[in-house]
Amino acid sequence: MALYHRMICTAFAFLCAMSGAxxxxxxxNRPIRLIVGFxxxxxxxxxxxxxxxxxxxxxxxxxxxxxxxxxxxxIANEYVARAPKDGYTLLLATIAATINTTLMPxxxxxxxxxxxxxxxVGSIPNILVVNSQVEAKNVxxxxxxxxxxxxELLFGASGLGSGPHMTAELFQQMAxxxxxxxxxxxxxxxxxxxxAGRIQVMFSPASTVAGFLKQSSVRALATTxxxxxxxxxxxxxxxxxALPGFDTGVWFGILAPTGTDAAIIDKLSxxxxxxxKDPEVLKQLHAQGLDALGGSPDxxxxxxxxxxxxxAKVVHEMKGLKKK
Numbered sequence: 001m002a003l004y005h006r007m008i009c010t011a012f013a014f015l016c017a018m019s020g021a022x023x024x025x026x027x028x029n030r031p032i033r034l035i036v037g038f039x040x041x042x043x044x045x046x047x048x049x050x051x052x053x054x055x056x057x058x059x060x061x062x063x064x065x066x067x068x069x070x071x072x073x074x075i076a077n078e079y080v081a082r083a084p085k086d087g088y089t090l091l092l093a094t095i096a097a098t099i100n101t102t103l104m105p106x107x108x109x110x111x112x113x114x115x116x117x118x119x120x121v122g123s124i125p126n127i128l129v130v131n132s133q134v135e136a137k138n139v140x141x142x143x144x145x146x147x148x149x150x151x152e153l154l155f156g157a158s159g160l161g162s163g164p165h166m167t168a169e170l171f172q173q174m175a176x177x178x179x180x181x182x183x184x185x186x187x188x189x190x191x192x193x194x195x196a197g198r199i200q201v202m203f204s205p206a207s208t209v210a211g212f213l214k215q216s217s218v219r220a221l222a223t224t225x226x227x228x229x230x231x232x233x234x235x236x237x238x239x240x241x242a243l244p245g246f247d248t249g250v251w252f253g254i255l256a257p258t259g260t261d262a263a264i265i266d267k268l269s270x271x272x273x274x275x276x277k278d279p280e281v282l283k284q285l286h287a288q289g290l291d292a293l294g295g296s297p298d299x300x301x302x303x304x305x306x307x308x309x310x311x312a313k314v315v316h317e318m319k320g321l322k323k324k
Contacts, residue, residue: 024263027087031062034254035080036092037073039186042158043124043205043288044073047252048092050284051121054275055268065092069185072096072161074108081109083257087264091115091255095163098307102315103161112308115255117300118265119272122290123251125225126167126203127210128238129218134200139222139241142201146177153179155201156190163250164190166311167203167224169318174243194218205250206231206289225249231289251293251307253300269297 034052038044045067052063068076073096083089097111109115128139134153136142146153157165160183172178182199184190187208194202195217202209203224210231213220222238223229226247238246254272256265275281276292285292295303 024261024267027264027267028059028061030088031064032056032059032088032090033064033066034090034092035076036065036067037069037076037094037096038067038158039069039188040067041188041208042069042186043207043250044092044094044252046207046288047121047124047285047290050281050288050290051092051252051254051272051275054278054281055271058271058275071108072100072104072159074100074104077111077115078108080255081114081257085257085259085261087256087260087268089257090118090268092121093253093255095166095249095251095307095311096159096161098304099161099163099166099311099315101308102312112301112304114258116258116260116265117297117304118254118256119269119276119297120251120253120293120295120300120303121272121276122285122292123225123249124206124288124290125223125229125231125249126164127206127213127223127229127232127235128171128221129194129202129204129209129213130221131194131197131200132217132219133197134219136221137219139236139238139243142221143175143177143242146172146175146179150178151180153201154182154199155179155203156182156184156193156199157203158184158187158190163248164203164205166314167248168201170246170248170314171203171238171243173314173317174246210289229289230286230291251303252290253304265297 034048036045036048048065052065056063080089080091101111136145155168190202193199212218220235222241223235273294276294
């Protein structure tokens with residue numbers, strides 16, 4: 001009887017494996033949706049449309065970008081986490097997802113349990129920009145000004161817990177300064193108010209602010225990653241200019257609902273990695289200040305874990321500052 005039971009279980013496992021292989025072989029046979037948690041024109045939207053086009057070309061099916069902004073991308077995360085586990089609804093997640101885990105615990109899906117990593121697409125530095133009426137001409141002068149006028153400088157950011165918001169929080173912690181945050185639905189609106197002088201400081205994704213850097217109304221001071229940005233190599237990094245070790249940017253990655261067939265995830269991952277080596281795709285990404293990354297689903301899983309731990313420390317310190 002026991003032998004018969006084992007034979008039945010083995011046969012069932014074999015049939016399941018064959019079914020998964022078959023579904024991966026025929027996948028995709030209809031359009032795929034890539035859900036982006038930020039508004040059209042945002043850095044996430046731009047990255048999503050580039051990779052969606054590249055994936056669609058290689059998979060032989062349209063990959064349609066669908067914007068579902070709100071709640072610092074948690075609306076989009078929740079939508080995909082509850083979607084059918086068939087590989088036809090994917091998420092273009094950003095750094096915000098790992099920040100939200102600590103900043104807003106218990107809200108939205110469990111990012112590390114409810115969503116399965118596919119591939120880390122790329123990252124983009126933030127650029128520290130100020131309105132031209134601000135007296136500071138470099139990062140050290142901005143820090144000195146903020147110390148002389150605590151909470152008087154207004155910094156803008158696209159949503160609570162977004163990459164630009166937390167970059168500003170990290171900057172304040174490392175520089176021992178206090179500014180006042182003004183949160184916006186997206187980076188485009190933040191840039192508009194920076195140009196108008198309604199806010200003085202912004203950590204903007206490079207793709208959002210690049211077209212404004214030559215205007216007399218704004219002044220770029222530095223970039224936020226450890227290496228100088230290819231889109232603005234003349235700018236020093238914040239680490240070079242004033243705060244050694246400062247290093248952060250906005251990353252983007254694709255995830256699927258947990259429980260999606262591993263063979264489908266592997267197919268998506270290998271296709272995305274192939275696309276991220278294509279010179280034409282790289283050209284499009286670099287034009288927006290994006291650096292391609294890639295890697296396996298497991299690589300991305302480990303990266304998410306490390307980013308979650310890293311930003312938890314910043315969030316806890318940020319909460320401490322707010323209580324004072």
